[in-house]
Amino acid sequence: MILCSKQTTEIMAEYTVKDLQELMDLVQRVFRCDPSVYWKLKHLPEDKWDNEIITHSALHLTKSAGKLAAISEAYEHGKPFDTEGAKEITLSALSTVLKTAKMLGMTAEDLFTGVPLVIQDKSKK
Numbered sequence: 001m002i003l004c005s006k007q008t009t010e011i012m013a014e015y016t017v018k019d020l021q022e023l024m025d026l027v028q029r030v031f032r033c034d035p036s037v038y039w040k041l042k043h044l045p046e047d048k049w050d051n052e053i054i055t056h057s058a059l060h061l062t063k064s065a066g067k068l069a070a071i072s073e074a075y076e077h078g079k080p081f082d083t084e085g086a087k088e089i090t091l092s093a094l095s096t097v098l099k100t101a102k103m104l105g106m107t108a109e110d111l112f113t114g115v116p117l118v119i120q121d122k123s124k125k
Helices: 006-030 039-043 046-076 083-103 108-124
Strands: none
Touching: 006 083, 006 108, 039 046, 046 083
């Protein structure tokens, strides 16, 4: 077992945060939301767009959860588990979560520091 020094761990963490931020930025660029892409924005004042996009993203997350539930339910009834389908759904959901985080003004560092706090809080309950 190789143990990392504190300095190595910090360098790895910085590199990982940088990579996640780049991934968040890529998702934001690819999944752009404006009135030419999402019809509903045409009918809203621009200061409401972020809220609408976040709400729409929540619907996409629900849709992803339903697709994953369908794979799981089929497995429960004796069909082979569709691992590749589940991976595709997971990547789609992750993209949606990253888009939502970006819309909320969160950074990769916010995610890296926030997730352990949420996990720690959940483990206390």
